[in-house]
Amino acid sequence: MEPTLITELLADLCTQTDRPAPEREEVRVWSTSGVERVAFPDETTAIFKYAKTPFHREDQALRTARSRGIPVPKLYASAVREGWLAMLLEDLGTSTRSPVTS
DSSP states (O other): HHHHHHHHHHHHHHTTOOOOOOOOEEEEEEEEEEEEEETTSSSOOOEEEEEETTTTTTHHHHHHHHHHHHHOEEEEEEEEEEEEEEEEEEEOOOOOOOOOOO
16 A cells, blocks of 8 residues: 555545545555545545555446446545545445455
8 A cells, every 4th residue: 555645645535525634544454445434624524445456447336336326325536546546435324234255
């Protein structure tokens, strides 16, 4: 993971959505992706998700799914830089169960 680049991508997303810099809380972070809950000064929250190639097209999948009526979190903004995708998404709240892995 490249912490400086990830921080810059979050700043880009905040600029795109006209939001100030948020406080960040890691939800889950791996070497090539991560999920954080971000809290803005007005007490709203969002999910900040980032991933490196080959996972860098999820924003397109979310836009396509939403356009076809599939319920997915709202995508507020996305940005790609140096092979990393960053997205600011609707916060659906605390997980009710652990992720299932195969």
